[in-house]
Amino acid sequence: MNTTVESQLSIRNLSKVFKTGDGVRNISLDIAKGEMVTLLGPSGCGKTTVLRSIGGFLEPDHGDILIRGNSVLNLPPEKRPTAMVFQSYNLWPHMTVYENLAFGLKIRKYKKPDIEREVTAALELVQLSSAASKNPTQLSGGQQQRVALARALLLKPDVLLLDEPFSALDAKLRMEMREELRDIQTLTEMTMVFVTHDQEEALSISDRIVVMHGGQIEQLSTPQEIYDAPQSSFVASFIGRINVLKGVSDGQHITVGELRVPNPNVALPIGDCIVAVRPEDIYLSTQAGGLEGQIRQVMVLGHYAEISVNYKEETLKVFVPREQAATLHPGQSISLMFHKMNVFPAISVSEVAPRQEAHA
Amino acid sequence: MMMNASVKKGILGLALVIPSFLILFFVVIVPIVYAIRESLIDENGSGFGLANYIRLFTEPTMRKNIIYTLNVTIVSTLLSLVISYSLAVYLRFGHGWVVKWINRLYFIPMFVPGVIATYGLITMYGNHGWLSRLLLLIGIDTFPKIIYDYNGLVLANLWFNIPFATMLLSSALAAVPNSVIESARDAGANIGQLFFRFVLPLSYKTMWVAITFIFMGVIGSFTAPFLIGANSPQVLGVAMQQVFSNYQETHTASAMAVLMFLLCSVMGYFYIRTMGKEG
Amino acid sequence: MFNKAKMSMLLILGLCLAMGLAGCGGKSATEAASASSNSSTPSTEISLYTGGSLNVKELWETLIPAFEQANPTIKVKLVYLPSGTGGQSALDRLLAAKQSGQANVDVDLYEGSLDDISKGNKNGIWAKLDTTGVPNLNNIDASVLKQVDDMAVPYRASSVVLAYNSQNVPNPPKTADELYDWIRQHPGKFAYNDPSTGGAGSSFVTTAIYNFLPAEDMNSSDPAIAQKWDQGFNLLKELGPSMYQQGVYPKKNQGTLDLLANGEVDMVPAWSDMALEQTSKQLLPDTTKLTQISPAFTGGPSYLMVPEMSTKKEAAQKLLDYVLTPEAQTIVVNKMYGYPGIKWDLMSKELQDKFASVSASYRQFNGGDLQQEIYKRWQTDVAGQ
Numbered sequence A: 001m002n003t004t005v006e007s008q009l010s011i012r013n014l015s016k017v018f019k020t021g022d023g024v025r026n027i028s029l030d031i032a033k034g035e036m037v038t039l040l041g042p043s044g045c046g047k048t049t050v051l052r053s054i055g056g057f058l059e060p061d062h063g064d065i066l067i068r069g070n071s072v073l074n075l076p077p078e079k080r081p082t083a084m085v086f087q088s089y090n091l092w093p094h095m096t097v098y099e100n101l102a103f104g105l106k107i108r109k110y111k112k113p114d115i116e117r118e119v120t121a122a123l124e125l126v127q128l129s130s131a132a133s134k135n136p137t138q139l140s141g142g143q144q145q146r147v148a149l150a151r152a153l154l155l156k157p158d159v160l161l162l163d164e165p166f167s168a169l170d171a172k173l174r175m176e177m178r179e180e181l182r183d184i185q186t187l188t189e190m191t192m193v194f195v196t197h198d199q200e201e202a203l204s205i206s207d208r209i210v211v212m213h214g215g216q217i218e219q220l221s222t223p224q225e226i227y228d229a230p231q232s233s234f235v236a237s238f239i240g241r242i243n244v245l246k247g248v249s250d251g252q253h254i255t256v257g258e259l260r261v262p263n264p265n266v267a268l269p270i271g272d273c274i275v276a277v278r279p280e281d282i283y284l285s286t287q288a289g290g291l292e293g294q295i296r297q298v299m300v301l302g303h304y305a306e307i308s309v310n311y312k313e314e315t316l317k318v319f320v321p322r323e324q325a326a327t328l329h330p331g332q333s334i335s336l337m338f339h340k341m342n343v344f345p346a347i348s349v350s351e352v353a354p355r356q357e358a359h360a
Numbered sequence B: 001m002m003m004n005a006s007v008k009k010g011i012l013g014l015a016l017v018i019p020s021f022l023i024l025f026f027v028v029i030v031p032i033v034y035a036i037r038e039s040l041i042d043e044n045g046s047g048f049g050l051a052n053y054i055r056l057f058t059e060p061t062m063r064k065n066i067i068y069t070l071n072v073t074i075v076s077t078l079l080s081l082v083i084s085y086s087l088a089v090y091l092r093f094g095h096g097w098v099v100k101w102i103n104r105l106y107f108i109p110m111f112v113p114g115v116i117a118t119y120g121l122i123t124m125y126g127n128h129g130w131l132s133r134l135l136l137l138i139g140i141d142t143f144p145k146i147i148y149d150y151n152g153l154v155l156a157n158l159w160f161n162i163p164f165a166t167m168l169l170s171s172a173l174a175a176v177p178n179s180v181i182e183s184a185r186d187a188g189a190n191i192g193q194l195f196f197r198f199v200l201p202l203s204y205k206t207m208w209v210a211i212t213f214i215f216m217g218v219i220g221s222f223t224a225p226f227l228i229g230a231n232s233p234q235v236l237g238v239a240m241q242q243v244f245s246n247y248q249e250t251h252t253a254s255a256m257a258v259l260m261f262l263l264c265s266v267m268g269y270f271y272i273r274t275m276g277k278e279g
Numbered sequence C: 001m002f003n004k005a006k007m008s009m010l011l012i013l014g015l016c017l018a019m020g021l022a023g024c025g026g027k028s029a030t031e032a033a034s035a036s037s038n039s040s041t042p043s044t045e046i047s048l049y050t051g052g053s054l055n056v057k058e059l060w061e062t063l064i065p066a067f068e069q070a071n072p073t074i075k076v077k078l079v080y081l082p083s084g085t086g087g088q089s090a091l092d093r094l095l096a097a098k099q100s101g102q103a104n105v106d107v108d109l110y111e112g113s114l115d116d117i118s119k120g121n122k123n124g125i126w127a128k129l130d131t132t133g134v135p136n137l138n139n140i141d142a143s144v145l146k147q148v149d150d151m152a153v154p155y156r157a158s159s160v161v162l163a164y165n166s167q168n169v170p171n172p173p174k175t176a177d178e179l180y181d182w183i184r185q186h187p188g189k190f191a192y193n194d195p196s197t198g199g200a201g202s203s204f205v206t207t208a209i210y211n212f213l214p215a216e217d218m219n220s221s222d223p224a225i226a227q228k229w230d231q232g233f234n235l236l237k238e239l240g241p242s243m244y245q246q247g248v249y250p251k252k253n254q255g256t257l258d259l260l261a262n263g264e265v266d267m268v269p270a271w272s273d274m275a276l277e278q279t280s281k282q283l284l285p286d287t288t289k290l291t292q293i294s295p296a297f298t299g300g301p302s303y304l305m306v307p308e309m310s311t312k313k314e315a316a317q318k319l320l321d322y323v324l325t326p327e328a329q330t331i332v333v334n335k336m337y338g339y340p341g342i343k344w345d346l347m348s349k350e351l352q353d354k355f356a357s358v359s360a361s362y363r364q365f366n367g368g369d370l371q372q373e374i375y376k377r378w379q380t381d382v383a384g385q
Helices: A047-055 A097-107 A112-125 A141-154 A171-188 A199-205 A223-228 A233-238 B005-040 B051-058 B060-093 B097-105 B114-125 B130-137 B150-174 B178-186 B191-202 B204-219 B223-228 B236-246 B250-276 C002-038 C054-070 C087-099 C114-123 C135-139 C142-147 C176-185 C199-210 C215-219 C223-242 C252-261 C272-280 C313-323 C326-336 C349-354 C370-383
Strands: A009-017 A023-031 A036-040 A062-067 A082-085 A159-163 A191-196 A208-213 A216-221 A243-249 A253-256 A259-262 A271-277 A282-285 A291-301 A304-311 A314-321 A333-338 A342-345 C044-052 C074-082 C109-112 C152-165 C267-271 C288-291 C299-305
Touching: A009 A047, A023 A047, A023 A062, A023 A216, A036 A047, A036 A199, A047 A082, A047 A159, A047 A191, A047 A208, A082 A141, A082 B178, A097 A112, A097 A141, A112 A141, A141 A171, A141 B178, A171 A199, A191 A199, A199 A223, A208 A223, A208 A233, A216 A223, A216 A233, A233 A243, A233 A271, A233 A342, A243 A314, A253 A271, A259 A333, A282 A314, A304 A333, B005 B051, B005 B250, B051 B060, B051 B250, B060 B097, B060 B150, B060 B204, B060 B236, B060 C370, B114 B130, B114 B150, B114 B223, B150 B204, B150 B223, B178 B191, B191 B204, B204 B250, B223 B236, B236 B250, B236 C370, C044 C054, C044 C313, C054 C074, C054 C313, C054 C326, C074 C313, C087 C109, C087 C114, C109 C114, C109 C313, C114 C299, C135 C313, C152 C199, C152 C252, C152 C272, C152 C313, C152 C326, C176 C199, C176 C223, C199 C215, C199 C223, C199 C252, C199 C267, C199 C370, C223 C370, C252 C267, C252 C272, C267 C272, C272 C288, C313 C326, C326 C349
Parallel strands: A036 A191, A036 A208, A082 A159, A159 A191, C044 C074, C044 C109
Antiparallel strands: A009 A023, A009 A062, A208 A216, A243 A253, A243 A271, A253 A259, A271 A342, A282 A333, A291 A304, A291 A333, A304 A314, C109 C299, C152 C267, C152 C288, C152 C299
């Protein structure tokens, strides 16, 4: 475990279990200054529990939370060096946008001209300079969340906490906001912890991703590593899209149907295993030698196409370039080969995460 | 004769409104007009004038009664409001079994008839009531005069008004989203700032509803002040009954009724103005 | 849309009509039933209007069946209006009927006070009574009948007396002055009720004022008498700080009796009938005793009047005659713990002994509107001192 003094935020053996059985168990996590870390997982995985514990809205059963080396466990939310952007109803409906932003500064006894300068700058940062005198109800959902972001940024927290801030927005706006947030983060070099259940969002904005499942950390890596080298079948299936097949390992090689390939995972026990292949890692060929399947559907999605292939009882998804898709048609027999794959020990199917369709 | 659809609809609409208008007219407007007319007739029946009103404000007994009524009403209203608000805030944001039990029990006083509750208060807080006997057991033999006094009256008003006001305010506070409170705390607001800058502004309208209801209920109360109020000064409700039934001065009683109506109208004005405001 | 609305309106109208008809049907059916049960003997039904405490209702519920048994052709309908719910309005109805020139009215007997008699007398709504119609009028003291111009029958009476806790007060005061001295010597141990809310307190106040005046002033409604009240009111003001809680005057006659019952005070003025009844029902402790002082507190009879416009005067007079028999009067005395309307010597010796402690004479206050003036002045001078 890396618990260097430089850690901006350090979570140590955090446990918080609710009466329902949900919660988190023994979580440890270190986040460096200026880092953007995403807590990703399905609902009930405990990601929000971690975030609310950091913000002071939940009291952990065990463990400690340190910000810049000091425990904040005994501080109420208003005393913690954190700020939070909530999922919805962020803005205070009885105050104008300006008052919303100025409130935290007023409490901190800023002088009036200073408040004015800071608020104006913050509004500029989120491109809402014209909205200062408006009521929150007059703003669109995206504008409201931008104001909420500005309000949190103004407080100059040591750690900014974001609790699924864009989940109530529509897909297009959500993408814009993602980019904007990443820009602001780069600009301000603020340490941020971002909670989401949307893997695409996590992959696009994070320095590092914490994949959570059942109250525990499944994997903590950069987005690239998470995608390319998932450490569990849960992570593999939760991040991006993936085809799952049954295989058998003899130590050296993995056998999947007609295919026999070298085993990439040395730790894999001998016997049944799970083979996970991303749609873009499957190569379709008219020449035999791979898994023999039959094309069920060809779906052109802009610059690439999604091909559904029936293989035994399974339907595999394959992404191919648009040009190749033109040569394929339903009913055609086809051979599948893998560029790359991940293998995991066989586990009960229920532990594999439910397929998360992209929200786009 | 042909009637087009909109005319028919208009007539139907009118027909549906007329019953409620008639009820309003005969139950509210006619009695008010009648009371105002009665109040302007001199007590000896000799003609119209403001004599009754002038007497209300110049006779020392009556003037004392009016000031006393306003005093009792305003103090009771403010105390009820403060206690109800505290209770509602506690119920909304507190946790644990105490909250759960208060939540189940606090509205019970609303189901106790006024006369019974008043006698209950007398038995509890009277000169030889349970409370004084309990205090005597632990060696305290001086008991403050509560019943037949100002204090008892305010106490009764609290008993009658706190449950309802708490219920109103609780429902208003339930509508304040948690994230508003949490984001306010997150921004650094302490308990006082939370209440005065967030909870209060967001439940402001309901607070006025509560104030209006308490004010009108207290200013027009009769049973409790009759049974546990002081002999003098009296609240307007009791004084009015005395003037009407015992002195049989119906015109003066009407003038008092109109005065009460005017005092309530002032509250009504603020109430309507608050309700009319946007946002 | 419009048709649908119209349909539902029709439906509602229909429902209302049906319900109305059903209501009427039900009523006529019961009327028919009651008519048929009486068809064997042609009977007259008279209406008796009464009010006051619950014991008045209980009294009549005992007297009426006894009367009906003796007079099977007469039915008595009891209309009881509890105090405070419109006793005034029944009299007002009589007055209004008279003024609007109505020929008859459904009130055949009315129980009321001296005040009601004088109010009705001004408008001539009471019928004159004589011994031809009501032979038992002979049982009544002639002077009492003269006082009401033979317009009313005093069928029962009660007076205000002193009720005291004999355990703490071995030697009760015998005169008014002794009483006032006792109050001064025992601060906080005496209470009288707000005079405008009940006759016991009213009597204490009225006698305290008129004890300083010539006896005949009690029967005068001359406003000039009010000038002579100062001495009485000064006495009441002076007694104020010696009263219960330095000047708390409970509401209603029952208010002071409650204080006596729970031991907060040792002595109160109370209606003899209320105090006797509550002692016998154990609502007041056994140690409670009654005594009359001299000069006596006020009291008064309750009267029965026959409205001039009643069409069933004969039947009403029969009931009056029955009420004035010694048998009926025994019921009255036992039920109401009051005085009989007829002369004491017509009652049984046993009964005379039983009521010896309170049967001393009482005074009557007949000052008309002055009564209200006393209440008003008491409110300002004594309560608001």
